Amino acid sequence: MQYPLPIAKLINSFSKLPGIGAKTAARLTFYILEMNENDVTEFAQSLINIKRDLTYCNICGNITDIDPCSICQDETRDRSVVLVVEDSQDVMAMERMHEYDGVYHVLHGVLSPMEGTGPDDINISQLIKRLQEEEIEEVIVATNATAEGEATSMYLSRLIKPAGIKVTRLAHGLAVGSDIEYADEMTLYRAIEGRREL
Amino acid sequence: MQYPLPIAKLINSFSKLPGIGAKTAARLTFYILEMNENDVTEFAQSLINIKRDLTYCNICGNITDIDPCSICQDETRDRSVVLVVEDSQDVMAMERMHEYDGVYHVLHGVLSPMEGTGPDDINISQLIKRLQEEEIEEVIVATNATAEGEATSMYLSRLIKPAGIKVTRLAHGLAVGSDIEYADEMTLYRAIEGRREL
Numbered sequence: 001m002q003y004p005l006p007i008a009k010l011i012n013s014f015s016k017l018p019g020i021g022a023k024t025a026a027r028l029t030f031y032i033l034e035m036n037e038n039d040v041t042e043f044a045q046s047l048i049n050i051k052r053d054l055t056y057c058n059i060c061g062n063i064t065d066i067d068p069c070s071i072c073q074d075e076t077r078d079r080s081v082v083l084v085v086e087d088s089q090d091v092m093a094m095e096r097m098h099e100y101d102g103v104y105h106v107l108h109g110v111l112s113p114m115e116g117t118g119p120d121d122i123n124i125s126q127l128i129k130r131l132q133e134e135e136i137e138e139v140i141v142a143t144n145a146t147a148e149g150e151a152t153s154m155y156l157s158r159l160i161k162p163a164g165i166k167v168t169r170l171a172h173g174l175a176v177g178s179d180i181e182y183a184d185e186m187t188l189y190r191a192i193e194g195r196r197e198l
Numbered sequence: 199m200q201y202p203l204p205i206a207k208l209i210n211s212f213s214k215l216p217g218i219g220a221k222t223a224a225r226l227t228f229y230i231l232e233m234n235e236n237d238v239t240e241f242a243q244s245l246i247n248i249k250r251d252l253t254y255c256n257i258c259g260n261i262t263d264i265d266p267c268s269i270c271q272d273e274t275r276d277r278s279v280v281l282v283v284e285d286s287q288d289v290m291a292m293e294r295m296h297e298y299d300g301v302y303h304v305l306h307g308v309l310s311p312m313e314g315t316g317p318d319d320i321n322i323s324q325l326i327k328r329l330q331e332e333e334i335e336e337v338i339v340a341t342n343a344t345a346e347g348e349a350t351s352m353y354l355s356r357l358i359k360p361a362g363i364k365v366t367r368l369a370h371g372l373a374v375g376s377d378i379e380y381a382d383e384m385t386l387y388r389a390i391e392g393r394r395e396l
Contacts, residue, residue: 002293003290004252004261004262004263005263006244006247006248006251006252006263007248007252007261009240009244009247009248010241010244010245010247010248012244013237013240013241013244014241016233016237016241017226017229017230018225018226018229019222019225024217026287027216027217028215028216029248030285030286030287031215031216032215032245032248032249033248033249033252033261035214037249039211039214040245040246040248040249041245041246041249042207042211043208043211043212043214043245044242044243044245044246045242046204046207046208046210046211047208047230047238047239047241047242047245048238048239048242049204049207049208050204050205050207050208050227050230050231050238051230051231051235051238051239053204054202054204054205054231063202063205063231064202065202065203065204087228088228089224089228092201095200
């Protein structure tokens with residue numbers, strides 16, 4: 001006997017998720033079997049809704065259930081500062097900080113010659129359009145501290161600076177609470193390079 | 199900004215699954231966002247179907263999409279031997295072995311005084327009914343090798359043996375491919391106790 005079809009199908013769906021192998025998929029499926037019916041229906045409904053109700057903000061490219069997104073619509077935010085990130089999850093991380101009150105621009109990727117991702121493949125033209133049409137004074141490039149993130153940051157800086165707009169990059173250095181002993185060489189180098197007077 | 203509502207809801211649903219914390223739930227949710235729409239719809243449909251289409255076999259208690267289940271309906275199986283397991287996943291494990299051709303009985307639990315689970319809380323009365331109505335010669339008790347599994351096995355043995363039915367228990371000992379050096383004391387004790395002549 002194989003698994004009954006409804007079980008096999010759910011195991012198959014769970015297996016498609018990252019980090020979930022066949023055994024975990026089976027465990028989750030049998031857990032679902034024991035779960036309260038309302039919770040399961042809600043789960044199924046959420047899966048359908050997330051594909052149906054979400055879209056990308058036509059201004060900043062952030063994922064949203066209303067267009068323009070709630071940040072672009074928020075009149076209290078400072079529209080002269082645009083923070084550029086790789087994806088929507090980075091916007092959420094920044095918002096969790098509760099300290100930034102400018103607006104965002106989501107690239108949906110980074111430049112990567114290795115993977116064949118060029119400037120036309122990510123959301124750069126829309127950023128340029130915003131810089132031309134809106135009164136923007138500073139662009140904070142908050143791409144990840146990876147080789148691709150750095151390359152994207154350099155590219156944006158060369159593209160935007162000539163227009164007289166200030167371009168800044170997030171500081172690199174030791175993470176708060178981290179131990180110098182365990183920091184990698186590049187991080188230590190950046191921490192020394194970016195040292196500040198006390 | 200919090201997560202848009204459709205995202206927050208799906209993260210919440212994923213978080214209810216065992217072994218999935220807030221961070222993993224968010225990661226899975228964003229993965230779903232990028233997934234092909236058909237796969238997501240299929241996932242949602244599987245969740246709904248699994249609750250709607252599955253039931254418990256009225257003979258053996260195994261989870262099934264047809265009642266009686268395919269094993270109980272299978273005329274080629276030996277109905278004189280009943281293998282008693284704790285849950286449906288154990289039936290599937292046994293079936294993967296492709297060597298057992300008797301039938302099953304699923305208890306849906308084990309006796310556990312600690313958790314207040316007594317004989318009336320698990321599927322024992324139906325087993326007794328089967329033993330009275332069908333021509334059963336042997337009951338193989340395949341509860342887990344835990345304290346509760348052992349206690350359940352003892353209970354069943356005392357209950358069934360007086361009716362003149364043979365009651366056996368799965369062998370305990372070293373797992374195939376395992377290392378004596380790393381075996382725990384109880385397993386080694388069982389392995390010596392159950393030793394066989396070569």
